[in-house]
Structure formats: structure tokens, C-alpha cells
Amino acid sequence: AQSVSQHNHHVILSEAASLELGCNYSYGGTVNLFWYVQYPGQHLQLLLKYFSGDPLVKGIKGFEAEFIKSKFSFNLRKPSVQWSDTAEYFCAVHSGGYQKVTFGTGTKLQVIP
Amino acid sequence: NAGVTQTPKFRVLKTGQSMTLLCAQDMNHEYMYWYRQDPGMGLRLIHYSVGEGTTAKGEVPDGYNVSRLKKQNFLLGLESAAPSQTSVYFCASSRALSYNEQFFGPGTRLTVL
Numbered sequence: 626a627q628s629v630s631q632h633n634h635h636v637i638l639s640e641a642a643s644l645e646l647g648c649n650y651s652y653g654g655t656v657n658l659f660w661y662v663q664y665p666g667q668h669l670q671l672l673l674k675y676f677s678g679d680p681l682v683k684g685i686k687g688f689e690a691e692f693i694k695s696k697f698s699f700n701l702r703k704p705s706v707q708w709s710d711t712a713e714y715f716c717a718v719h720s721g722g723y724q725k726v727t728f729g730t731g732t733k734l735q736v737i738p
Numbered sequence: 739n740a741g742v743t744q745t746p747k748f749r750v751l752k753t754g755q756s757m758t759l760l761c762a763q764d765m766n767h768e769y770m771y772w773y774r775q776d777p778g779m780g781l782r783l784i785h786y787s788v789g790e791g792t793t794a795k796g797e798v799p800d801g802y803n804v805s806r807l808k809k810q811n812f813l814l815g816l817e818s819a820a821p822s823q824t825s826v827y828f829c830a831s832s833r834a835l836s837y838n839e840q841f842f843g844p845g846t847r848l849t850v851l
Contacts, residue, residue, distance in 0.1 A: 634778070657837035668742075668828065669781075669842040676837065715780060719837040725771070725796065726840065730780035 627652040627720045631729035638706050639737050646701040646732050648690075648716030658699040659717040659726065660690055669715065675699065686710070711736045740764055742843035744829050750849045751819045759814040759846050761829030767841070768834040770812040771796075772804060774825040775845075781828065787812055788834070819850045 628651040638644060650656060660672040673684025680692040690701045699716060716729040745760045761770065772784040773796075783796030785804040793804045801823060803815045812831075816823060826847050830840040 631780075659839070661840075668844045669830075669840075671839045674839065725783055725786055726837070727783075728773075728781040730778060 627718055627727050629716050629718050629727050629729035631714075631716055631732050633732045634730070635733045635735070637735045637737065640708055641705050642736075644701070644703040644706045644710070644734070646714055646716075646734070648699045648701065648729060649697050650699070650716075650718040650720075651697065652718065652720035654720055657719040658690075658692060659719075660684065660688070660699075660701050661715045661717060661728075663713045663715070663731075665712065672701070672714070706734070706736050708736045708738045710734060742829055742831055742841050744827075744843040744846050746846060747844065748847050750851065751816075752851050753820060755819050756815070756817050757819065757848075758816075759827055759829075759848075761812045761814070761831075761843060763810055763812075763829075763831040763841070765831060765841065766809070767831035768809075769832045769838075770806065771830045771832075771840065772802070772812065772814045773828045773830065774798065774823075775828060776825050784814065784827075819848075821850045824848060824850045 630649045658675040661669045662672045663669045675682045675692045683689045713731045713733045715731045717726045719726045742763045771786040773781045787793045787806040790809040805813045829843040832838045832840045
């Protein structure tokens with residue numbers, strides 16, 4: 626079975642600090658990877674996704690993620706966070722043979738002004 | 739274009755009562771999903787559907803039933819609610835093939851006393 630691990634459950638940063646959220650998955654074959662974001666009181670929305678090609682993927686609001694196949698990782702990064710980035714971030718993976726996407730447990734990011 | 743809508747937004751039930759959550763999408767998506775979100779557990783898939791008239795079990799199907807009689811609607815039923823079913827329930831839809839982006843509804847907050 627595919628699985629996703631997000632090791633950081635709660636991250637607190639000051640504005641302008643750099644962000645890196647970890648995501649590791651278990652499946653060894655072809656994968657499609659996603660980061661979703663849930664702002665306070667809102668529903669989940671797609672931040673970025675990786676299907677193939679360039680392993681460095683750019684998403685909305687200055688976020689990017691790098692797919693490192695050898696490390697089974699898809700870490701989310703942002704050079705300088707803003708207070709408005711306060712949200713919960715979910716990594717998700719779809720792998721061949723599964724008809725569904727598996728979500729990680731989420732990382733709550735709190736940005737202090 | 740409303741996207742994915744969920745009814746109701748909030749509900750309080752007593753143990754043993756039944757209810758149905760309604761999810762509707764107007765994007766002509768083939769796939770639909772029901773998740774529950776609990777603190778520290780992330781999103782867990784309850785049931786999903788890959789087309790009208792079809793349903794399948796996810797990670798945590800016990801105590802829930804679903805139906806997809808029309809392509810645009812996906813119903814989640816609780817026959818005999820239990821306090822362990824207190825959660826926030828999200829519906830999502832996507833185009834066919836599970837690696838496509840999922841579009842989420844606003845959620846239903848259910849409390850079972």
C-alpha cells in the first residue's frame with residue numbers, strides 16, 4: 626500500500642523566514658505527487674503537483690517543491706513566508722495501480738508577523 | 739459555476755441517529771470521494787466512486803454507506819451515528835484517473851453526542 630509521511634506536525638516561523646516542509650512516500654514505482662493547502666476556515670485547494678519532467682515544480686503564491694526519486698521525497702519550499710501563508714499543508718501521492726490518492730497527516734504552519 | 743457543494747454545513751446528532759450528507763458537483767467529474775478530517779490524522783478516505791452507479795471502500799468505511807445514483811451527486815450516510823464519527827467531512831471530485839487534481843467542497847462539521 627502507498628503511504629505518505631509528513632514529519633513536521635506544527636511549524637512556527639516569523640515573517641520573511643524560509644520554509645521547508647518534508648514529505649516522504651513509500652511507493653517505489655511511478656508516482657504523481659501533490660501539495661494541497663487549507664487556509665483557516667476554507668476548503669483544501671491545490672498548491673502544486675508533479676507528474677513528470679522537471680523535478681522542481683513551481684506552484685501558486687511563490688511555493689515550489691522538489692521531487693527527489695532516490696530519497697522518495699517531495700519537500701515543499703518557500704524562500705520568504707508571509708503571515709497569509711498560515712495554513713495547514715497536505716502532501717499527497719498517487720501511484721500506479723491505485724485508484725485513489727493518499728494524503729499525509731498534514732503540517733500546520735503558523736507565521737508570526 | 740459552484741464547483742463542489744456540501745449540505746449541510748453543520749450538524750449535531752445524538753448517538754444512534756441517522757443522517758445523510760449530500761455532495762454535489764457541477765464540473766462533470768467522473769470521480770468523487772468522501773474524506774473525514776480529524777486532528778493529527780489528516781485526511782482519510784471513507785468511500786469513493788469512479789462513476790455513476792459505482793462505489794468502493796476507502797481506508798475507513800465502517801459505519802458509513804454511500805450512493806452515486808447520479809453523476810453529479812455523491813451521498814454519504816450514517817445509519818447509526820457514534821461519537822467516534824464526530825469529524826469534519828469533505829467531499830471532493832476529479833476528472834477520471836486518480837492523479838488528476840481533486841476539487842474539494844467546504845466541509846460538513848458533524849458532532850455526535
